[in-house]
Amino acid sequence: MNILAFGPNGSGKGTQGAIVKDKFGLDHIESGAIFREHIKGGTELGKKAKAYIDSGDLVPDEITIPMVLETLAKSKEKGWLLDGFPRSLAQAEALDKALKESGMALDYVIEIDLDRDIAKERIMGRRLCANDNNHPNHIAFEAIKPVEKDGKLVCRVCGGELSARADDQDEDAINKRHDIYYDDKTGTMAAVNYFKNKGDAKVITVDGSKGIKDISEEIMSQLS
Ligand code: AMP
Numbered sequence: 001m002n003i004l005a006f007g008p009n010g011s012g013k014g015t016q017g018a019i020v021k022d023k024f025g026l027d028h029i030e031s032g033a034i035f036r037e038h039i040k041g042g043t044e045l046g047k048k049a050k051a052y053i054d055s056g057d058l059v060p061d062e063i064t065i066p067m068v069l070e071t072l073a074k075s076k077e078k079g080w081l082l083d084g085f086p087r088s089l090a091q092a093e094a095l096d097k098a099l100k101e102s103g104m105a106l107d108y109v110i111e112i113d114l115d116r117d118i119a120k121e122r123i124m125g126r127r128l129c130a131n132d133n134n135h136p137n138h139i140a141f142e143a144i145k146p147v148e149k150d151g152k153l154v155c156r157v158c159g160g161e162l163s164a165r166a167d168d169q170d171e172d173a174i175n176k177r178h179d180i181y182y183d184d185k186t187g188t189m190a191a192v193n194y195f196k197n198k199g200d201a202k203v204i205t206v207d208g209s210k211g212i213k214d215i216s217e218e219i220m221s222q223l224s
Contacts, residue, residue, distance in 0.1 A: 001026060001223075002104060003081040004201070006192045007112030008181040009174070010119035010126070011208040012215065015144065016112065017083045018134040019216045020223065027075035031068050031084035033133050035059065036165075054166055056173030058087060058180060065091060069098045076104060087180060092191035096198070106201040110219060111192055114208030116178055123168050127153070131160035136212075143212050 001024055007013035014030065021028040035053055038046030045067065049059045058064070068085045086092040099106060122138070127146055129135040135157040136144045146153040146162055153162055167173040181188045196203050204222045206215050 001079045001107050003108045003110060003223075004086075004106060004195060005081055005083045005110045005112075006188065007110075007208060008114055008116065008119040009177050010122035011112040011114040012122075012212060013083055013112050014134075015136040015212060016110070016216055016219060017081050018136065020110075020219060021081045021134075023220065024223070025078065027078050027080045028134065029068070029071050029075065029080050029082045029085075030133070031064065031082075031087075033084075034067060034071065036133075054170075054173070056167055056170070056176035061088075061090060061094070065094050069095075072098070072104070073102060076102065086191040087188045089186045089190040089194060092194040096194070106195065108223060109192070109195050109201045109203045111196075111203065111205045112208040112215070113205060116182060118209060119178065120171075120174055123174055126168060127155075127162040127164055129155040129158065129160045129162060131155065131158050135160070137162055141212070 003020065003026070005013050005017045017028055017030070020026070035046070035049045039050050039053070040046070045063060048063055052059045064085070072080060072082065086095050122140070125138050125140040127137040127139065129137060135155050137146045137155055138144050139146065139153070145156060147156050149159060154160060155162055167177070184190050184193060195201060202222070204219055206218050208215065
C-alpha cells in the first residue's frame with residue numbers, strides 16, 4: 001500500500017502518519033526528517049539544506065527530488081507513507097512521473113484540513129524525541145503531553161530527551177512554510193489538487209481540528 005499524507009505543518013500529519021504506518025507495516029518517509037538526519041550527521045547534503053530549513057524555505061528541487069525518490073524506491077516492496085513531499089506542483093509532477101516509471105501505484109491520498117491560525121498555534125508546542133522521530137509529544141495536547149522526570153519534560157513514550165525544532169519557534173519561518181502549503185497555484189495545495197484531480201488514488205479528507213483519536217479512527221475506517 002502506498003499513501004501520500006498532506007496537511008499543513010501543525011495539523012498532526014506526523015502523528016497520524018505514524019499510526020497508519022504501524023497499522024499497515026509501511027515505511028514512513030518524511031522528507032523533513034531525512035533532512036534533519038543529514039544535518040545531525042554532518043553530511044554534505046545536510047550542510048547544503050540547513051540554511052533553507054532554518055528559514056522555512058524549500059530546499060531546492062535538485063537536492064530534494066532525487067533524495068526522496070531514492071528513498072521511495074527502497075520501500076517499493078514494503079509500501080510507504082510519504083509525508084512532506086510533494087510540497088509543490090513541480091514536485092507532484094516529478095513524483096507522478098517517477099511512480100509511473102517504476103511501476104508503483106498510489107493507493108491513497110490523506111488530506112488533513114486545518115485553519116492556518118490554529119496550525120500556527122499548534123506548531124509552537126510540539127517537541128521532538130531524541131530517540132525516535134515517531135514518538136509524538138506536544139505540550140498543549142493532553143493525549144500526547146510529555147512527562148516530567150527530574151524536573152524536566154521527557155518523551156512520554158520512551159523517556160527520551162526532548163527538543164523543539166528551531167524552525168518551529170520562529171514565526172517568520174512558520175509563516176513561510178504556511179505560505180507554501182496554502183498556495184494553490186504552485187505550492188502544496190496545488191500538489192494536493194493535482195493528485196485529487198488525477199483520480200487514481202482514493203482521497204481521504206479529514207478535519208484536523210478534531211482530536212487525535214477521532215481523526216485516526218476516521219482515517220482507519222476509510223483505509224482498507
Ligand atoms: P517538515 O519537517 O516537513 O516541516 O520539513 C522541514 C523543512 O524541510 C521544510 O521547511 C523545508 O525547508 C524542508 N523540506 C521538507 N520537505 C521538503 C520538500 N518536499 N521540498 C523542499 N523542502 C523540503
